Amino acid sequence: MAPEVPQPLGSSNGSPPPVEVxxxxxxRKTVSAxxxxxxxxxxxxxxxxxxxEKAWVERMVDRLERDRSGRGGPRxxxxxxxxxxxxxxxxxxxxxxxETVRWVTNQSTRWGSCTPGERSIRLSHQLQGxxxxxxxYVLVHELAHLLVAGHNPxxxxxxxxxxxxxxxxxxxxxVSFAASRGLTPEGPPA
Numbered sequence: 001m002a003p004e005v006p007q008p009l010g011s012s013n014g015s016p017p018p019v020e021v022x023x024x025x026x027x028r029k030t031v032s033a034x035x036x037x038x039x040x041x042x043x044x045x046x047x048x049x050x051x052x053e054k055a056w057v058e059r060m061v062d063r064l065e066r067d068r069s070g071r072g073g074p075r076x077x078x079x080x081x082x083x084x085x086x087x088x089x090x091x092x093x094x095x096x097x098x099e100t101v102r103w104v105t106n107q108s109t110r111w112g113s114c115t116p117g118e119r120s121i122r123l124s125h126q127l128q129g130x131x132x133x134x135x136x137y138v139l140v141h142e143l144a145h146l147l148v149a150g151h152n153p154x155x156x157x158x159x160x161x162x163x164x165x166x167x168x169x170x171x172x173x174x175v176s177f178a179a180s181r182g183l184t185p186e187g188p189p190a
Contacts, residue, residue: 016061017039019042029045030045032060033061036125040061042057064129077101080101080121087136088143092140096144098143100121103123104125107126111124112138112142113142114146116145121139121142123138123139134171136168137168138168141159
């Protein structure tokens, strides 16, 4: 049985998230947006006018908010800690107890990492906006490292208690493959 996904959380004061606009001379047509921590980052071509920028930022931030609320994943480090505790109870008999679980922006080649000696888990901000069951898989994977340091059969037997392990691994492999080819949600590079 899959874990229950937490309900989407609205912003505490109803205000829009902080937004950072990144203009790129290399970007010709495409516009993309992603979460970096709690900030919505919108990447646009450098040639866009202020009016085009405003229209695209509104559109892309709206899309990010819809995606995030539709997926209902943890948005803050505190929510990650709570979700990790739930997953530890569900799949690891409550034995994996991290001291910290947090989003980080300095992991571009790994989805997550764990330092067992410090009992700390870090998840790449690139997971934000992905389906909750994928984020849950990465959390279970890192929680299992608190119990078993390597990737031996004992480790994988713990991780595979999470029922969507194979599916999540395939999903992340597909995302990695697409990224290595320069593909974006809008389609191939221009």
